[in-house]
Amino acid sequence: MLNAPEGTTLAFDFGETRIGVAQGDVRLGISHPLATVTGASNDAKFDAITKLIQEWQPKQLLVGLPTHTDGSEHELTRLSRKFGRRLHGRFGLPIYWADERMSSLYAESLLSEAQVFGKKRKAVLDQVAAQAILQVFFDNGALEYFNGREED
Incomplete structure (x- = not known):
C-alpha cells in the first residue's frame, strides 16, 4: 500500500469574491465543508485563511482548477x-491541483438533497x-498524487 501523509488536507474552491474551504484526511477518505472566506481585500482573505491553517495544521493544500467543460483553461x-x-x-505547504468542473453541480445536488x-x-x-473537490480527489486516487505525482 502507498503511504499517505498523516493529518489534514485543506481544499479550496477559489473565487474572486468567495473562497470555499473544506477539510479532510486522506486515510479516512472523507471530506467536510469548513468555511467560506470573504473579505474586502486579498489581505483580509489571507488573514482568514491563515487562521484556518493555524487551527487545522494541514500537511498539504488542494486547490480546485476551474476549466471549460472541454478541459481548456480560462481566466479563472x-x-x-x-x-x-x-x-x-505564504505557508510553505505542498499544493495539489484538482479538476473542479463538476464540483458546483455536485454541491448544488447535495444541498438540494439536504x-x-x-x-x-x-x-x-x-x-x-x-468539499466536493476534496472528496473527488480522495475518491480518484489521492494516494498516487501524495506519492510523487504532484502537479505544477
Whole structure:
C-alpha cells in the first residue's frame, strides 16, 4: 500500500469574491465543508485563511482548477493557479491541483438533497463545492498524487 501523509488536507474552491474551504484526511477518505472566506481585500482573505491553517495544521493544500467543460483553461484557471502559488509561498505547504468542473453541480445536488435553499444555500455553496473537490480527489486516487505525482 502507498503511504499517505498523516493529518489534514485543506481544499479550496477559489473565487474572486468567495473562497470555499473544506477539510479532510486522506486515510479516512472523507471530506467536510469548513468555511467560506470573504473579505474586502486579498489581505483580509489571507488573514482568514491563515487562521484556518493555524487551527487545522494541514500537511498539504488542494486547490480546485476551474476549466471549460472541454478541459481548456480560462481566466479563472489562471487566477486559481496564482492563488495556489500564493498559498505555497505564504505557508510553505505542498499544493495539489484538482479538476473542479463538476464540483458546483455536485454541491448544488447535495444541498438540494439536504433541502438547503435560498440564503442558507448561498452561505455554504462554496464550502460544499470545496468539499466536493476534496472528496473527488480522495475518491480518484489521492494516494498516487501524495506519492510523487504532484502537479505544477
